[in-house]
Amino acid sequence: MTSWLEINSFALMRNVRTVRDKIEDGVGLFAVVKANAYGHGLEIATEAFWRAGVDGFVVSEPNDALFLVEKGYRVPILLLHPPQANELWRLLEHKIRLAGTSPSTVADIAAAAVRHERRAYVHLELETGMHRSGVTIQEAREIISEAQSPKSPLVIEGLFTHLCAADNPDASRSQIEQVANFLFELQQRDMHIPCTHILASESVEAYPDALFEAVRVGRALYGAVAEIQTDLALTWKTRLCRIERIKRGDTVGYGKSYTAERDMFVGTIPVGYSDGLDRSLGNTGFVLVRGKRCPIIGRVCMNDTMIDLSSVLYPELGDEVVLLGRQMADRITPQEMAEWANTIDYEILARLSSSLSRIKVK
Missing domain, CATH: 3.20.20.10 (Alanine racemase)
Structure with missing residues (x-):
């Protein structure tokens, strides 16, 4: 999963x-x-x-x-x-x-x-x-x-x-x-x-x-x-599957659409547009890691997405990543993600792949 x-x-x-x-x-x-x-x-x-x-x-x-x-x-x-x-x-x-x-x-x-x-x-x-x-x-x-x-x-x-x-x-x-x-x-x-x-x-x-x-x-x-004032009922989660330190001037992803302005840690998460993550979120969207907002960098791939881990102190493989919903004191709403993707929250939710596991909590 x-x-x-x-x-x-x-x-x-x-x-x-x-x-x-x-x-x-x-x-x-x-x-x-x-x-x-x-x-x-x-x-x-x-x-x-x-x-x-x-x-x-x-x-x-x-x-x-x-x-x-x-x-x-x-x-x-x-x-x-x-x-x-x-x-x-x-x-x-x-x-x-x-x-x-x-x-x-x-x-x-x-x-x-x-x-x-x-x-x-x-x-x-x-x-x-x-x-x-x-x-x-x-x-x-x-x-x-x-x-x-x-x-x-x-x-x-x-x-x-x-x-x-x-x-x-x-x-x-x-x-x-x-x-x-x-x-x-x-x-x-x-x-x-x-x-x-x-x-x-x-x-x-x-x-x-x-x-x-x-x-x-x-x-x-x-x-x-x-x-x-109703409650957001959905949280979309994954985990860091790769961490790499890159140098200033290195590029990330297809088309070299992101260029590092400094030495930095880049994380990969096993989520992409086939799962419902809008491709336009590349270089515009964010995810949460340890309650910190991490920018999506480079192009969203079919099954993978890269993120800037600069705001996270000592990130580790397996760290939980939240794409939608709350993590610690922060949260990302469908409306916010829709603004980044220049669309509407209906589309953000409706495009969540049926292949994603849905787990009932509480």
Whole structure:
């Protein structure tokens, strides 16, 4: 095991309670666990969230939905992406909630439900400004009207949309109003949709009047939203596998991209871009060794990375190295690493390789 992730299950559970405190009683909390639970590991994360009492899970892959069913989690599981036709029957069999992302997707779901003599529980995604997926308001009217027929296998259980700019109040309010106005229209026609959900981690506190029946929360549950003050639950660790003293003027790594300005100790860690460490962190990022920040020098390699050990007194082979998380008094957050890599913390977490061992602690 060259590097590994330690996942603090207690922190994940505390984060659920912290988010609960931000929303009204009776509002459902759906834990978003796509992308291998934001890199934390689907099995470890969902177990913690289940124990903390979440009201449902949101996934993007059919296999993840079926895995959660096999684990025995008796809460709604929403699949965001359209499955392949040959996957639908198993999803229908286990009452996986399916996202209606287009009229053709809804038609495919209905046809499969008829063929397999099952009811299909659908959450219609409304296109309100993202222009990525979803049905228009007019298309939603038609789908909901058709679902009222006694012969329809569809149960329109939910409506949802995605805020395209949660930090832009005008844009977000416009999207929220589109959904609210449509719900009012449906109520006027005696049509009731049980579960509407719009808000996510960044918007739960910003728009408390738009909680509706549920919220979909991802980043905040993993401690990646500073404003909500949840705990970082992940630590990425490895150990020094090589130490070399180089001279001033020596170069390090592919392309000779780093030149030593003085005599120095260089350490190698057995972690690279194949593990999910962003290649752009070469000569910009840092790791922690004995609580000291050590710059990444040279280019990040496929399986190895070199670091400047100048700040560490008498480094030794086998010294623990932290790439993400806390070590002694310091810590490196996904947001900080994302700034160094000129990306977003979502990508930092989602790119953590599934081959990394994930160890539950606490």
